[in-house]
Amino acid sequence: MPASWDGFEDFYNQTMPKTYRTVLVIAGDRQLAADATAEGFAEAWNKWPKLDEPSAYVCKVAYNYIKKYWKRVKNREILTSSPEVEEGDLTAEALAGQAPDAAERDLDLLKAVADLPEQQRAVMAGRYILDLRPIDVAEALGIKRQTESEYHRRALLTLRERLADWRTNE
Amino acid sequence: MTSDHELGDRLRRAFESEAPPEITVAEIRERAAKQQEREQHTDELAATGTEGRTRAVTRSENFPAGTASEASDKSVGPSLMGLEEDGRDLFGLAAHKLNTPLATIRGFVSTLLQRGDQLDTETVQQFLELILTQTDRLQDLVRDFLLLARADAGIEARAWRYLPRTLLLELADNLGTEGVRVRYAGDVDAEIVGDGELIMLALRPLVENGLTYGPRLGMVTVTVEAGAEVTTWEVHDSGYRLTNERISQLFRPFTRSDEPVERRGSGAGLGLTLAKAYAQVLGGQVGGRADAQGTVFWIKVPVPTANSTDAPPSLQPSET
Numbered sequence: 088m089p090a091s092w093d094g095f096e097d098f099y100n101q102t103m104p105k106t107y108r109t110v111l112v113i114a115g116d117r118q119l120a121a122d123a124t125a126e127g128f129a130e131a132w133n134k135w136p137k138l139d140e141p142s143a144y145v146c147k148v149a150y151n152y153i154k155k156y157w158k159r160v161k162n163r164e165i166l167t168s169s170p171e172v173e174e175g176d177l178t179a180e181a182l183a184g185q186a187p188d189a190a191e192r193d194l195d196l197l198k199a200v201a202d203l204p205e206q207q208r209a210v211m212a213g214r215y216i217l218d219l220r221p222i223d224v225a226e227a228l229g230i231k232r233q234t235e236s237e238y239h240r241r242a243l244l245t246l247r248e249r250l251a252d253w254r255t256n257e
Numbered sequence: 258m259t260s261d262h263e264l265g266d267r268l269r270r271a272f273e274s275e276a277p278p279e280i281t282v283a284e285i286r287e288r289a290a291k292q293q294e295r296e297q298h299t300d301e302l303a304a305t306g307t308e309g310r311t312r313a314v315t316r317s318e319n320f321p322a323g324t325a326s327e328a329s330d331k332s333v334g335p336s337l338m339g340l341e342e343d344g345r346d347l348f349g350l351a352a353h354k355l356n357t358p359l360a361t362i363r364g365f366v367s368t369l370l371q372r373g374d375q376l377d378t379e380t381v382q383q384f385l386e387l388i389l390t391q392t393d394r395l396q397d398l399v400r401d402f403l404l405l406a407r408a409d410a411g412i413e414a415r416a417w418r419y420l421p422r423t424l425l426l427e428l429a430d431n432l433g434t435e436g437v438r439v440r441y442a443g444d445v446d447a448e449i450v451g452d453g454e455l456i457m458l459a460l461r462p463l464v465e466n467g468l469t470y471g472p473r474l475g476m477v478t479v480t481v482e483a484g485a486e487v488t489t490w491e492v493h494d495s496g497y498r499l500t501n502e503r504i505s506q507l508f509r510p511f512t513r514s515d516e517p518v519e520r521r522g523s524g525a526g527l528g529l530t531l532a533k534a535y536a537q538v539l540g541g542q543v544g545g546r547a548d549a550q551g552t553v554f555w556i557k558v559p560v561p562t563a564n565s566t567d568a569p570p571s572l573q574p575s576e577t
Contacts, residue, residue, distance in 0.1 A: 096282050104277040111275060112268075121278035128280075129288035193271040200268065215265035216272060246264055 095135050099128055102142055105217050110149045112200065112212035119156060123149035143223035146213060150228060199249040207242035210235055283383035287390075294357045354398055358391040401527040404458070408534035412455070416561040419453040421445045421481040428457050428464065435468050438476050444483040450560055451488060452539060459535035459543070460490055462528030463554040467494035471551070487541075488558050495551035504545035504552070508533050532556065 103124065110127075111120040127145035131138060138144045200208060206228065213224035225235035365384045373381060422445040429436030460479065467477035471494030482489040508529045529543070532554070536543045541558035 099282055099285065103280070107277040108272040108275050112272065117278075121280065124278070125280050125285060125288055126292075128285045129292055132285055132289040133292060193267055196264075196267050196271050200271075211265075211268060215268045243261055243264060 092135050109212040109217040113209045114153045123152040126152045140223050143227040147227040199246050207238045210238040211242050290361050358394045361391045362388050412538050414452040414539050418448050424453045440478050443480040447483040449483050455535045459532045459556050462532050463492040471496035491555045493553045
C-alpha cells in the first residue's frame, strides 16, 4: 500500500462526478460507468501519490475497463450465435434514458454524440466534461496526440453537420 | 455556425445534472485492496506455472457415458483438491487467501491505532465495518477449507427417498432473505432416491453464485430432471457474463470470475470446487455452459441401485 494517501480523498470528491459523467458518455450505461469509474479510482488509490496526472490515469483505467467489458460481451454473443454487439454502439436513449430529467435533456446533442464512433466520443468527453488537456486525453486513450486531434476535429465536424441538418429539417 | 466551445458547453450541460453513483472512498479502498489481491494471485499463478494443466476423469466409471458434454470439468483426481494433479502450490494459494484479509485487517487496525484520534467518527465506523467484512471473509474461507477437507477425507454417500421440492425449500431457507430469489422447475415433486444432504451442499454454491453474479435482483432457477438412471440439477441465471472456456476454468480451486460484477462477490473461488467435490462423492459430475438465456451450472448424479430410508427428518418426503 502507498505510504500516504494525502490528497486522495479531496481528489476523489472533486473529480469523481466529472469523471463519472465522462465515463458515462463513453459507456452509455450507468452501471457500467459506475463500475468503470470505481475501478479507475481504485487503481489510482493503489498508485497514489505517484501519479502525475491522476484524472487522466483514472480515465484511462476506466476506458480500458469498458473496452474489456465490451469485448467480453461481444465474445459471448458470438459464442451463442446471437446477433453481434458492435463495441461502443450507443443510442441517445442509452445516454439519456432513465435519467430523472430525461425530458429536459439536450436530446439532439445526445443523439448526435451517440452516433459518434466510440473513440471520438471519448475524446469529446475527455476534453469537454473532464476538462483534460488534449495531450492528457491522448495519453488516457492510449493514442497519439495527432490522432486525438484528428478525432476531435472529425467529432466536431460531424456534430455540427448533424445539429445543423436537424435544425434545417425542423 | 456553432463554435467548438459552444458545442463543448452543450455537451457539458447535457450531463451536468447526471447524479454520480454513491461510492464512498472506503469502498474505493476496498476495491483497491481486491485489485492488489488479484494482481498477487496472477503473479503467483504465473510463478507456479499452472495454466492449462488438466487430467482425465478417473472417478466416473459408474456414470453413464456421453452425458457430460459442454464445459464439464476434466481435472478430477483421487484427491478432490487436486494438490498433486493440478500442479499448483495450493497450500501457498490457500495461505495467500488467508493472508489477504489478515493484511487488510492489520492495515486498518494499525491506522486506527496510529491515527484514530485524527479521524472523524464516520471514517472510523467505515474502517470498523471493513474490518468486520474481512473477518467474515476469513471465517467463510476457513469454513470452505473445512468442508473441502471433509469431502476430501471421504464421506460416504447414503441413499433415501426425498422430494426435490423439500430439499430446495430448505436450501432457500438457508440462504436467508436471498432465498426469495430462487425458483424451481421440472420434476420438483418426483420422488428421488439419493443423498439429498450432499446434493444440497453441492447445489448451494451454484445457487449462491447465480444470486451473486447474475443480474441484480434477478431470479435463479433450479430445474430438476429425474431420470431413471441419472438425476440432473440445473442452476440457471440470466446473467451474460461467462464464456464456456471461462466456465471450464472456474472449477479449479481459487479461480474466480473476472467479470465487472465480481465486485459483488467476496468468495475465495472455492464454491465450484466444493460443488465438484460433493458431486464426486455422489459419483456424479458438474459442469456449466453459457447459452442464449444466460449461464447454467449443472450437477448430474447417478441414481443409486440400493435404496435405504435413513433420511434426515428434514428431507423425508411428506405424507401429503
